[in-house]
Amino acid sequence: MAALCRIEWHGIWFVTGTFDYDLVVIGGGSGGLACSKEAAQLGQKVAVLDYVEPSVKGTKWGIGGTCVNVGCIPKKLMHQAALLGTALKDAQKYEQWRPAVQNHVRSLNWGHRVQLQDKEVKYLNVKGSLLDEHTVKGLTRTGKETMLTAKNIVIATGGRPKYPTHIPGAVEHGITSDDIFWLKESPDVALECAGFLTGIGLETTVMVRSIPLRGFDQQMAGLVTDYMEAYGTKFSWRSVPKSVDKLSSGVLQVTWTDEQTGKDQRDTFDSVLWAVGRAPETKTLGLEKVGVKLNKESGKILVAADESTSVPNIYAFGDIGEGRPELTPTAIKAGKLLARRLAGRTNELMNYDNVATTVFTPLEYGCVGLSEEEAESRHGKDSIEVYHAFYKPLEFTVAERDASQCYIKVVCKRGGDQRILGLHFTGPNAGEVTQGFAMGFQCGATLTHLKETVGIHPTCAEELTKVNVSKRSGLDATVTGC
Amino acid sequence: MQWVKICRQSLSSTVNTTLTVALSRHKLIRRSMASDATTRFDFLVIGGGSGGLAGARRAAELGATAAVVESHKLGGTCVSKNVCFWSQVMWNAAVHAEYLHDHSDYGFDGGHVHFSWETIKTKRDAYVSRLNNIYRNNLDKAKIETIQGHARFIDGPDPTVEVNGKKYTAPHILIATGGFPSVLSDSDVPGASLGITSDGFFELESLPKRSVIVGAGYIAVEMAGILSTLGSKTSIICRQTGVLRNFDTLISSNCTKELQNSGIELWKNTQVKLVSKTGNGLLEVTLVTKDPEKKNEEEKIGTIQEVDCLLWAIGREPNTAGLNLSQMGVDIDERGFIVVDEFQNTTRQGIYAVGDVCGKALLTPVAIAAGRKLAHRLFDGKEDAKVDFSNIPTVVFSHPPIGTVGLTEEEAIKNRGKENVKSYKTSFTPMYHAITTRKTQCIMKLVCVGKEEKVVGLHMQGIGCDEMLQGFAVAIKMGATKADFDKTIAIHPTSSEEFVTMR
Numbered sequence: 001m002a003a004l005c006r007i008e009w010h011g012i013w014f015v016t017g018t019f020d021y022d023l024v025v026i027g028g029g030s031g032g033l034a035c036s037k038e039a040a041q042l043g044q045k046v047a048v049l050d051y052v053e054p055s056v057k058g059t060k061w062g063i064g065g066t067c068v069n070v071g072c073i074p075k076k077l078m079h080q081a082a083l084l085g086t087a088l089k090d091a092q093k094y095e096q097w098r099p100a101v102q103n104h105v106r107s108l109n110w111g112h113r114v115q116l117q118d119k120e121v122k123y124l125n126v127k128g129s130l131l132d133e134h135t136v137k138g139l140t141r142t143g144k145e146t147m148l149t150a151k152n153i154v155i156a157t158g159g160r161p162k163y164p165t166h167i168p169g170a171v172e173h174g175i176t177s178d179d180i181f182w183l184k185e186s187p188d189v190a191l192e193c194a195g196f197l198t199g200i201g202l203e204t205t206v207m208v209r210s211i212p213l214r215g216f217d218q219q220m221a222g223l224v225t226d227y228m229e230a231y232g233t234k235f236s237w238r239s240v241p242k243s244v245d246k247l248s249s250g251v252l253q254v255t256w257t258d259e260q261t262g263k264d265q266r267d268t269f270d271s272v273l274w275a276v277g278r279a280p281e282t283k284t285l286g287l288e289k290v291g292v293k294l295n296k297e298s299g300k301i302l303v304a305a306d307e308s309t310s311v312p313n314i315y316a317f318g319d320i321g322e323g324r325p326e327l328t329p330t331a332i333k334a335g336k337l338l339a340r341r342l343a344g345r346t347n348e349l350m351n352y353d354n355v356a357t358t359v360f361t362p363l364e365y366g367c368v369g370l371s372e373e374e375a376e377s378r379h380g381k382d383s384i385e386v387y388h389a390f391y392k393p394l395e396f397t398v399a400e401r402d403a404s405q406c407y408i409k410v411v412c413k414r415g416g417d418q419r420i421l422g423l424h425f426t427g428p429n430a431g432e433v434t435q436g437f438a439m440g441f442q443c444g445a446t447l448t449h450l451k452e453t454v455g456i457h458p459t460c461a462e463e464l465t466k467v468n469v470s471k472r473s474g475l476d477a478t479v480t481g482c
Numbered sequence: 483m484q485w486v487k488i489c490r491q492s493l494s495s496t497v498n499t500t501l502t503v504a505l506s507r508h509k510l511i512r513r514s515m516a517s518d519a520t521t522r523f524d525f526l527v528i529g530g531g532s533g534g535l536a537g538a539r540r541a542a543e544l545g546a547t548a549a550v551v552e553s554h555k556l557g558g559t560c561v562s563k564n565v566c567f568w569s570q571v572m573w574n575a576a577v578h579a580e581y582l583h584d585h586s587d588y589g590f591d592g593g594h595v596h597f598s599w600e601t602i603k604t605k606r607d608a609y610v611s612r613l614n615n616i617y618r619n620n621l622d623k624a625k626i627e628t629i630q631g632h633a634r635f636i637d638g639p640d641p642t643v644e645v646n647g648k649k650y651t652a653p654h655i656l657i658a659t660g661g662f663p664s665v666l667s668d669s670d671v672p673g674a675s676l677g678i679t680s681d682g683f684f685e686l687e688s689l690p691k692r693s694v695i696v697g698a699g700y701i702a703v704e705m706a707g708i709l710s711t712l713g714s715k716t717s718i719i720c721r722q723t724g725v726l727r728n729f730d731t732l733i734s735s736n737c738t739k740e741l742q743n744s745g746i747e748l749w750k751n752t753q754v755k756l757v758s759k760t761g762n763g764l765l766e767v768t769l770v771t772k773d774p775e776k777k778n779e780e781e782k783i784g785t786i787q788e789v790d791c792l793l794w795a796i797g798r799e800p801n802t803a804g805l806n807l808s809q810m811g812v813d814i815d816e817r818g819f820i821v822v823d824e825f826q827n828t829t830r831q832g833i834y835a836v837g838d839v840c841g842k843a844l845l846t847p848v849a850i851a852a853g854r855k856l857a858h859r860l861f862d863g864k865e866d867a868k869v870d871f872s873n874i875p876t877v878v879f880s881h882p883p884i885g886t887v888g889l890t891e892e893e894a895i896k897n898r899g900k901e902n903v904k905s906y907k908t909s910f911t912p913m914y915h916a917i918t919t920r921k922t923q924c925i926m927k928l929v930c931v932g933k934e935e936k937v938v939g940l941h942m943q944g945i946g947c948d949e950m951l952q953g954f955a956v957a958i959k960m961g962a963t964k965a966d967f968d969k970t971i972a973i974h975p976t977s978s979e980e981f982v983t984m985r
């Protein structure tokens with residue numbers, strides 16, 4: 001646990017004895033917390049530093065990182081509220097609902113604090129930066145400094161929403177996902193995050209420069225946006241915002257270029273929400289000084305398969321790692337494995353392949369494996385077989401809801417038992433449906449495996465075991481009757 | 483292959499000679515217009531439900547001439563009696579009722595919302611007749627003849643079936659007549675006939691005020707859940723100490739608890755002694771409770787009054803009456819179900835059976851799979867085609883729903899010995915309830931055997947478990963181990979992720 005360390009002070013190296021900690025983790029989000037708790041459990045002396053730089057609008061929050069405070073958790077609760085709202089079609093009091101969500105988030109913050117205490121992880125609410133490869137400086141909000149030395153340092157500071165700073169008025173008048181869950185009044189209109197906003201009765205427009213859900217299967221992305229459009233979200237395609245001005249009445253005027261016509265358009269909104277990407281906050285970490293290399297374009301830290309950086313005892317993982325999926329579960333798992341490796345308990349590396357995800361849009365989309373485009377590009381169109389079906393969830397039948405976007409697609413390798421390369425599902429409860437299939441996928445499932453599994457009736461998930469019609473055949477892929 | 487057969491058939495007071503010409507199965511058959519001739523098919527199916535229709539359609543696709551005999555409406559229990567669809571629709575209605583309780587927690591302005599059973603029934607009737615038509619069209623398109631009437635076997639050198647005086651035969655005859663809800667006779671329990679079964683449940687014109695459900699299986703649980711959640715004061719009468727006793731004990735005890743938490747009154751160790759009708763047309767149900775553990779205690783008598791719905795959900799029996807199976811050498815077991823081997827062969831060559839009438843895994847998808855596999859075996863040369871009855875996933879639409887596949891922990895221990903079985907469990911409150919006053923739990927269990935911890939059973943109850951199960955069933959059928967579960971990355975935030983992060 002204790003190790004000899006060298007400290008550089010005024011240019012002279014001292015052998016002082018022990019480090020303060022075996023491990024210091026900068027960043028108390030999903031990854032950082034998982035890593036620090038795991039390390040502590042394995043007998044390491046651990047400190048975790050967490051600090052939230054307020055957003056441009058001044059929003060800040062407690063420990064837990066993006067997921068707990070301004071990501072997965074409040075998002076899913078709003079999504080559920082929206083699903084209820086779509087059914088109810090009544091105006092509801094945002095003021096009633098918002099505190100309930102925030103109370104839940106605060107209880108999670110508190111839960112994390114208690115866990116850290118239980119596991120004897122030292123928690124410091126300070127902004128961490130690197131002084132050298134074994135020293136971390138922590139700065140409180142009031143400017144007080146603390147120094148910690150550590151054998152190993154882990155950077156898990158995640159990312160924050162980007163502001164398009166080149167657009168005049170964007171920063172002063174716009175908000176981001178950091179703010180939307182903490183606003184005191186309901187935003188009347190917002191760009192993106194539109195799904196749940198439409199669901200709770202707010203008029204919403206999404207402005208898209210090129211394609212939606214970049215990186216996902218584009219046919220599926222289209223079904224998701226078609227559904228949103230059918231349910232009242234407006235889309236402004238091929239539009240590039242130019243400026244945001246505040247009018248005397250207080251509303252915001254957005255000017256954008258319609259790329260198809262080349263002409264400028266203008267409209268007014270009450271709120272503008274930027275969801276144009278996320279970027280890591282590395283400027284204040286002191287990385288360059290210590291020699292940690294970054295990807296110049298993204299600003300993310302370059303990492304190896306074992307999450308190590310260009311500096312031997314400094315590691316980075318989670319959203320801040322270059323090329324890593326920006327997902328909570330991968331950060332958690334990677335953090336735990338890293339802690340185990342550092343404690344000498346395993347050599348196992350994190351496997352970033354076959355990660356299933358779900359997009360919690362009003363029509364949820366779950367997927368695992370390759371998109372159709374990716375499969376085509378890797379294997380060639382003639383070497384893959386795509387099976388698909390349009391199905392109708394039973395709950396849509398009685399409500400007479402349009403189910404034209406409820407769809408399944410299984411992309412397989414052609415020939416033999418037809419190994420599954422990618423599996424895609426749009427429909428209610430996609431998150432719950434997809435997890436089990438992701439497991440099957442992890443085990444190397446083939447189309448034969450799917451079809452040999454007896455369906456569960458009546459559910460939406462069973463449609464995946466009944467998929468029959470290939471795209472190549474050109475036959476009608478609509479499911480008819482039992 | 484051509485041959486001519488002459489047989490004698492006695493019909494009331496006249497003697498007729500029947501001449502039958504059978505042609506090779508790849509040519510169109512000639513159907514005789516004379517009423518005393520026997521019409522021949524390649525494949526004759528008795529029962530137009532899930533199993534029968536699936537078998538007939540697949541056989542027709544493979545080139546066989548096929549006919550389906552149906553005495554009621556096409557679609558069987560699943561569709562025409564509307565069980566699958568209707569119970570799911572009612573379950574959804576009940577789920578909506580639950581959500582209504584949560585609305586104000588989620589920030590929605592409540593106000594009293596009224597539920598109309600009549601509205602839903604009208605919609606369901608319209609939908610079902612659409613489905614009936616779709617089924618008929620599917621059969622017509624596939625050139626499968628539908629014969630309306632009740633089938634009865636008559637013996638001869640080849641098995642022959644008579645429907646409304648006409649005779650039909652085929653080298654392959656499939657019995658897929660399904661089942662029906664069991665009832666107690668008035669001699670067993672006086673007044674039993676004053677109650678209804680699940681068939682009658684789907685005919686109800688309005689929501690009962692006071693319901694009593696007798697039974698502890700999944701049908702009793704589902705019916706009770708629907709009625710109670712939609713506003714009927716409901717009691718379940720259970721012969722033993724809990725519901726779903728054939729499920730894993732974790733599920734059985736949790737489901738019993740959730741039922742009680744939701745306001746359903748559960749009478750344990752109780753049976754119905756008698757049922758009587760009172761002056762105002764409502765029923766009085768007399769019950770007798772005896773705890774078998776407390777041998778010295780007297781049995782207690784209780785009554786439930788002003789009952790407008792007494793529902794028997796005490797089991798299902800096979801539809802074999804009137805088929806004349808005993809004459810044909812088709813064996814049935816002690817409960818009346820048709821005995822079949824793993825290939826769906828009965829004890830008489832050329833006669834097969836699939837679905838509920840066999841008494842094993844009474845589920846629509848199983849019947850469909852068995853019907854299709856049989857068609858492939860008989861008409862596609864696939865000699866080994868059969869259904870694998872292990873690892874069949876099922877869902878009970880309780881509140882919240884239950885999902886299960888594979889062995890219970892008790893079955894695994896019995897099979898492999900306690901030292902070879904390890905179970906992983908978890909329970910939590912789903913995030914949906916983070917801001918609601920009403921709460922339900924989610925419980926999950928993995929049953930693993932052997933050093934490699936192969937997952938042989940998965941059991942759960944909670945919001946979303948109905949849609950969660952299917953994918954895991956694929957993996958378990960593939961032989962997934964606990965390590966495979968652990969290797970799979972979680973999808974966040976969901977409930978299903980708890981399965982891949984179990985310790």
